Amino acid sequence: MKRYNWLLGFLCLQVFNVQAQEQFISKRVDSLLKLMTLKEKIGQLNQYSGREVTGPANDRKAYLLKDIQNGMVGSMLNVKGVKDTREIQAEALKSRLKIPLLFSLDVVHGYKTVFPVPLSEAASWDMEAIKQSAHIAAKEAAASGIHWTFAPMVDIARDPRWGRVMEGAGEDPFLGSAIARARVKGFQGEQLGATDAVMACVKHFAAYGAAIAGRDYNPVDMSEQQLREIYLPPFKAAAEAGAATFMNAFNTLNGVPATASTFLQRDILKKEWNYKGFVVSDWGSIREMIPWGFAANLSEAAAYAITAGSDMDMESEAYKNELEKLIQTGKISVDLLDDAVKRILYKKFELGLFENPYKFSDFKREDIVMKDKTHAAAARSMADKSIVLLKNEHQILPLQTDVKKIALIGPLVRAKADLASTWTVYADTTQMTSVEEGLKQRFGTMKFNYAEGCKINTSDTSKFNEAIQTAQNADLVVMVLGEAGNMTGEAKSRANIELPGVQEALFQKIKKTGKKVIVVVMGGRPLIFNTIADQADAIVYTFWLGGEAGHAIADVLSADYNPSGKLPMTFPRSVGQVPLFYNYANTGRPVAKSGDIHYRSAYIDSPNTPRYAFGFGMSYTDFSYTDLRKDKEIMKGGENLNVSFTLTNTGKRKGEEVVQLYLQDKVASVVRPVKELKGFDKVELEPGESKTIKFVITPEMLAFYKSERGWITEPGSFKLMVGGASDQMRLESDFKLE
Numbered sequence: 001m002k003r004y005n006w007l008l009g010f011l012c013l014q015v016f017n018v019q020a021q022e023q024f025i026s027k028r029v030d031s032l033l034k035l036m037t038l039k040e041k042i043g044q045l046n047q048y049s050g051r052e053v054t055g056p057a058n059d060r061k062a063y064l065l066k067d068i069q070n071g072m073v074g075s076m077l078n079v080k081g082v083k084d085t086r087e088i089q090a091e092a093l094k095s096r097l098k099i100p101l102l103f104s105l106d107v108v109h110g111y112k113t114v115f116p117v118p119l120s121e122a123a124s125w126d127m128e129a130i131k132q133s134a135h136i137a138a139k140e141a142a143a144s145g146i147h148w149t150f151a152p153m154v155d156i157a158r159d160p161r162w163g164r165v166m167e168g169a170g171e172d173p174f175l176g177s178a179i180a181r182a183r184v185k186g187f188q189g190e191q192l193g194a195t196d197a198v199m200a201c202v203k204h205f206a207a208y209g210a211a212i213a214g215r216d217y218n219p220v221d222m223s224e225q226q227l228r229e230i231y232l233p234p235f236k237a238a239a240e241a242g243a244a245t246f247m248n249a250f251n252t253l254n255g256v257p258a259t260a261s262t263f264l265q266r267d268i269l270k271k272e273w274n275y276k277g278f279v280v281s282d283w284g285s286i287r288e289m290i291p292w293g294f295a296a297n298l299s300e301a302a303a304y305a306i307t308a309g310s311d312m313d314m315e316s317e318a319y320k321n322e323l324e325k326l327i328q329t330g331k332i333s334v335d336l337l338d339d340a341v342k343r344i345l346y347k348k349f350e351l352g353l354f355e356n357p358y359k360f361s362d363f364k365r366e367d368i369v370m371k372d373k374t375h376a377a378a379a380r381s382m383a384d385k386s387i388v389l390l391k392n393e394h395q396i397l398p399l400q401t402d403v404k405k406i407a408l409i410g411p412l413v414r415a416k417a418d419l420a421s422t423w424t425v426y427a428d429t430t431q432m433t434s435v436e437e438g439l440k441q442r443f444g445t446m447k448f449n450y451a452e453g454c455k456i457n458t459s460d461t462s463k464f465n466e467a468i469q470t471a472q473n474a475d476l477v478v479m480v481l482g483e484a485g486n487m488t489g490e491a492k493s494r495a496n497i498e499l500p501g502v503q504e505a506l507f508q509k510i511k512k513t514g515k516k517v518i519v520v521v522m523g524g525r526p527l528i529f530n531t532i533a534d535q536a537d538a539i540v541y542t543f544w545l546g547g548e549a550g551h552a553i554a555d556v557l558s559a560d561y562n563p564s565g566k567l568p569m570t571f572p573r574s575v576g577q578v579p580l581f582y583n584y585a586n587t588g589r590p591v592a593k594s595g596d597i598h599y600r601s602a603y604i605d606s607p608n609t610p611r612y613a614f615g616f617g618m619s620y621t622d623f624s625y626t627d628l629r630k631d632k633e634i635m636k637g638g639e640n641l642n643v644s645f646t647l648t649n650t651g652k653r654k655g656e657e658v659v660q661l662y663l664q665d666k667v668a669s670v671v672r673p674v675k676e677l678k679g680f681d682k683v684e685l686e687p688g689e690s691k692t693i694k695f696v697i698t699p700e701m702l703a704f705y706k707s708e709r710g711w712i713t714e715p716g717s718f719k720l721m722v723g724g725a726s727d728q729m730r731l732e733s734d735f736k737l738e
């Protein structure tokens with residue numbers, strides 16, 4: 001009891017402290033606001049990109065510097081490093097009120113140390129590791145003068161043609177929400193203002209990942225139910241985890257640009273979710289309302305954006321040039337402006353920039369943090385966990401000791417910069433470890449012969465013969481194939497997501513030599529490689545693993561690390577199946593198990609099933625699932641249902657399994673998906689070891705969104721399923737909700 005009282009007292013004190021701090025900052029914000037002219041207020045809403053300010057003198061440099069000195073800039077993106085941030089902050093301190101600038105940057109998967117791209121990290125299903133990766137990125141960025149990263153990107157993506165799938169956590173709202181929380185906590189650390197943390201920016205609000213046909217910047221049309229159930233949950237999770245800022249999006253949602261969407265930014269984010277941070281526009285997205293045909297001119301665009309709740313204008317100069325007039329003519333109220341300014345100033349106070357505008361720009365800390373050797377080790381461990389083993393015929397992997405000579409074939413064997421893919425900011429890509437280097441370091445006594453075979457994306461087959469000879473002279477072949485690092489990312493949509501160029505043709509030639517072929521596939525999205533899927537002896541899918549890729553791949557090929565990754569996105573057989581995702585609805589004419597597709601919801605030229613399902617990934621050991629138990633058959637009056645089962649490592653190696661819990665609401669007044677992920681756990685077991693795994697099913701997990709009524713549950717029958725992949729349920733049972 002005593003202990004309980006003490007804890008309660010401590011918690012009350014914490015709440016009191018937080019409230020007191022909030023009040024204190026709000027008072028400071030209000031006092032400062034009173035001193036500000038209309039122009040100065042508008043200045044706080046203006047964000048410029050700073051490549052020109054730190055580069056050689058040019059017209060734009062003079063223009064930007066003048067605006068900074070006149071208090072017409074609230075934030076700069078793309079200024080980094082202690083030297084440059086100090087220099088530019090000094091310019092801001094020449095302004096009348098000396099309000100410090102916020103420095104922001106796209107620190108998406110590491111700063112100096114390059115971690116795997118977010119989609120790759122998502123394959124780890126390891127929240128602690130993901131949090132740690134974000135924290136190291138934040139630590140390095142914060143040591144280099146950065147206050148604010150434009151991450152995490154939490155857009156749900158069901159269409160692998162979209163180039164930006166590599167920036168997010170894949171297709172599932174439950175996994176996506178868990179990752180969103182982990183990344184926000186990782187970036188922001190214990191408390192904003194600590195010098196090992198940066199503000200997170202949750203993007204792109206909202207539904208940007210649903211661009212029609214996977215073409216970047218395209219419109220989005222969807223029901224509110226889809227929006228609420230699939231696309232918004234990770235944003236809500238991030239907001240609840242304390243994300244300091246949001247970024248809106250380039251797309252329209254049901255005909256309205258997200259940047260102009262009052263529904264998204266004011267009604268949902270700021271009112272319904274009671275969000276106190278600020279919203280930055282995406283790059284030029286206010287101005288882009290004009291080509292959309294939504295605003296006739298920049299003045300209209302600015303009015304739409306500020307009304308809708310876009311607080312900061314990234315690179316449209318719409319607020320800077322138009323807001324003053326809009327306010328003076330009474331078209332926009334000064335209260336709207338004040339609300340936006342207050343939200344931004346609040347963050348500057350919270351970061352402690354008024355006490356010390358150079359707080360994050362410390363030469364000594366920058367030097368120490370950038371040299372921290374533990375960061376590379378963390379990146380390697382993260383990369384280990386992110387690798388997905390898709391195929392392993394006759395247990396050809398891990399590599400056996402009788403293999404003496406390996407042919408390394410393919411355009412990505414020696415790749416370095418590709419391994420970083422896009423959104424690297426301070427990395428020295430020449431220092432990254434290629435697959436060849438990683439394997440040579442690990443397997444010192446083996447002989448490796450290299451042949452490029454072909455380029456990534458050309459039709460040139462002239463190097464095939466050399467590659468075939470190299471294969472013939474080896475005991476075994478490791479091919480490293482994939483996209484180029486810059487074939488995914490922003491504006492990198494692909495209509496054809498097969499392996500580019502002649503790489504699959506090269507594979508077929510190599511396979512014909514009769515040698516065993518292990519294929520490592522790299523890319524920023526789920527790719528299609530049907531011949532390889534059918535004929536390779538083993539397939540290791542890595543996405544983009546970052547600076548330690550070569551070491552991590554060697555860790556897995558040698559079994560120094562037993563692969564544990566599971567796909568965070570469905571891999572289609574053909575682009576015609578796209579969008580393809582595991583949580584689909586059954587239709588009134590589902591394909592019967594027999595495969596009879598007569599007047600069924602099916603293709604006449606392809607199965608409905610994916611090549612590799614969401615949640616799938618193999619290990620060098622096996623796991624059994626037994627003994628499913630429930631503590632009740634019926635959930636009543638808001639009760640939880642406790643589920644447990646036994647997971648056993650039945651193989652000969654230590655390994656990790658990602659156990660997944662799926663639910664299905666069998667009959668509902670809104671058609672429900674065949675299954676929805678509602679729980680997961682990554683469990684490590686020694687050979688022969690068993691563990692009881694527990695999940696708690698809450699009534700909220702059974703809820704769905706019904707228009708007019710909001711989130712509801714309906715009594716009835718539910719199915720629970722447990723397994724190691726969305727298409728491999730190992731245990732199933734029914735229960736009821738009353």
Ligand code: NOJ
Binds near residue numbers: 077282283
């Ligand atoms: C545009 C991208 O959509 C966004 O994600 C990024 O943060 C900004 N550019 C700034 O680089």
